[in-house]
Amino acid sequence: MIENNVIDSKLLERIKCCQLPVDKRKSLPFECYWEDSILLQEQKQLFSNQWIGLGRIDRLETPGEFEAFELCGQQLILIRDQNESLRLYANTCRHRGAKLLDGSGQCQAISCPFHGWTYSLSGDLKYAKKMSDNPNFDFSEHSLIEYKLKEVKGFLFAFLGDKPTNLDSQLGDFAELHHPWSLDELVTTKRETFEVKCNWKAFLDVFNEYYHLNNVHPTSIDNLYNEPEVAEKTTGEYASQFGLTSGTGALLEDQQSDALPKMDNLDTPWSLGARYTWVFPNMTFAASHEAIWVYETTPITAGSCQVRQSICFPKNTTELPDFKEKSQAYYQRLNDALDEDISALVNQQKGLNKSTSIQGQFSSLMESNVATFANWYASKLA
Ligand code: FES
Ligand SMILES: [Fe+2]
Structure with missing residues (x-):
């Protein structure tokens, strides 16, 4: 349709x-x-x-642990932030688009290998060299692009489009049917x-x-x-x-x-x-x-x-x-x-x-x- x-x-x-x-x-x-x-x-x-299954939620246990992966050609980062929440970001720098992280590992901040723009684990742009000189540059407008994540029965779901739909409607009686396990x-x-x-x-x-x-x-x-x-x-x-x-x-x-x-x-x-x-x-x-x-x-x-x-x-x-x-x-x-x-x-x-x-x-x-x-x-x- x-x-x-x-x-x-x-x-x-x-x-x-x-x-x-x-x-x-x-x-x-x-x-x-x-x-x-x-x-x-x-x-x-x-x-x-619609919401996409990303597997089990019990991974990336400590703040800063991340996995970089590709989904349908799009580069993504799954990372645990300093409040221990999982976040899903586009693995794309807000400056000129370089890929930020590779593989999996641990980091204290997300730093771009190209010109060094650096983001907190919560996705906020914290450092961009020389950009503070520009009165028309607003750090708060250059956070990482973040996607919605939800958990159901220990499974992680992500929505990669612009308008998240209702995950409960999508899953219907899934939780009830699997309750015994x-x-x-x-x-x-x-x-x-x-x-x-x-x-x-x-x-x-x-x-x-x-x-x-x-x-x-x-x-x-x-x-x-x-x-x-x-x-x-x-x-x-x-x-x-x-x-x-x-x-x-x-x-x-x-x-x-x-x-x-x-x-x-x-x-x-x-x-x-x-x-x-x-x-x-x-x-x-x-x-x-x-x-x-x-x-x-x-x-x-x-x-x-x-x-x-x-x-x-x-x-x-x-x-x-x-x-x-x-x-x-x-x-x-x-x-x-x-x-x-x-x-x-x-x-x-x-x-x-x-x-x-x-x-x-x-x-x-x-x-x-x-x-x-x-x-x-x-x-x-x-
Ligand atoms: S593309 Fe990331 S800092 Fe330039
Ligand atoms: Fe088989």
């Missing part, structure tokens, strides 16, 4: 087929996984027009960032569907997952599907004896399976009965993305004497399954590239979250 003129009208018609009833719904047109014009529209209509009390014990040579949506698709398990993970995790339940009818812009597991889905089949305790107060059936949730557009997680694992993806190009992975446990689990040893098996499960998924994704991207063939259809039970995303995506772009 916003300017669609960059997307070819025939392609738009095919995107609209993702809004059909689920038994007739088409998967996303293949162009959505490689076309630059699509990526441009996604940046405008998905990443700059006490998500806001979990502690992140491992975090990784890496690049994958596939479209950002493809990574989220594969994480959210059961359909590939016996082909891609036949000996690692497939036998742990029972057929999932019918997905939830949510009121927010997210999809969620629960399924029972034999043992825990958070460990490899042959390492089930390393299982850590279940979360306190988690009733059946939640204590017997895993919930897979996709918060549109770009954050997803699985909530098993003793851990959650979270991924955020952001596009680098149409055919490659950056992925951030986090794994979190209840605080009392992390304090167990054997946590360090047993958690290794959890990290190994994530990495082994991820390696298998990445091979499948790289192969899928090769098949998708430059293909304009008519898209397929979904298995409505086994690819339910992916089908719900496709419907939502079409509602934003077509």
Whole structure:
């Protein structure tokens, strides 16, 4: 409903087929996984027009700790200020636009490497050499550009556009549906960032569907997952599907004896399976009965993305004497399954590239979250 003129009208018609009833719904047109014009529209209509998931909030613990990162080509800084609040700034100097910080680290102030303009952790311009001589220069007009941040259930959300929308409306019943897992009390014990040579949506698709398990993970995790339940009818812009597991889905089949305790107060059936949730557009997680694992993806190009992975446990689990040893098996499960998924994704991207063939259809039970995303995506772009 916003300017669609960059997307070819025939392609738009095919995107609209993702809004059909689920038994007739088409998967996303293949162009959505490689076309630059699509990526441009996604940046405008998905990443700059609503709240975006930035992962878990329990990071950058001391004032001045920062992470510099790129989101849809825009350079950003996430930093903890002197009052211990997290702030999100454009990583762009207000003088002549140089990039201010790289990587991650700790700083007392944000100082530009080009001509030395220096900002406090709260984003105020504090020093600009020779500029005090100019009566027409106002330091208070040159603070860093700041974006809104909010926390929900231990997850961080940012709004990068000009007119922040209502996050509560966007998430609907998200907090209520996930209440049994006490998500806001979990502690992140491992975090990784890496690049994958596939479209950002493809990574989220594969994480959210059961359909590939016996082909891609036949000996690692497939036998742990029972057929999932019918997905939830949510009121927010997210999809969620629960399924029972034999043992825990958070460990490899042959390492089930390393299982850590279940979360306190988690009733059946939640204590017997895993919930897979996709918060549109770009954050997803699985909530098993003793851990959650979270991924955020952001596009680098149409055919490659950056992925951030986090794994979190209840605080009392992390304090167990054997946590360090047993958690290794959890990290190994994530990495082994991820390696298998990445091979499948790289192969899928090769098949998708430059293909304009008519898209397929979904298995409505086994690819339910992916089908719900496709419907939502079409509602934003077509
Ligand atoms: S561009 Fe940053 S001080 Fe000049
Ligand atoms: Fe997988």
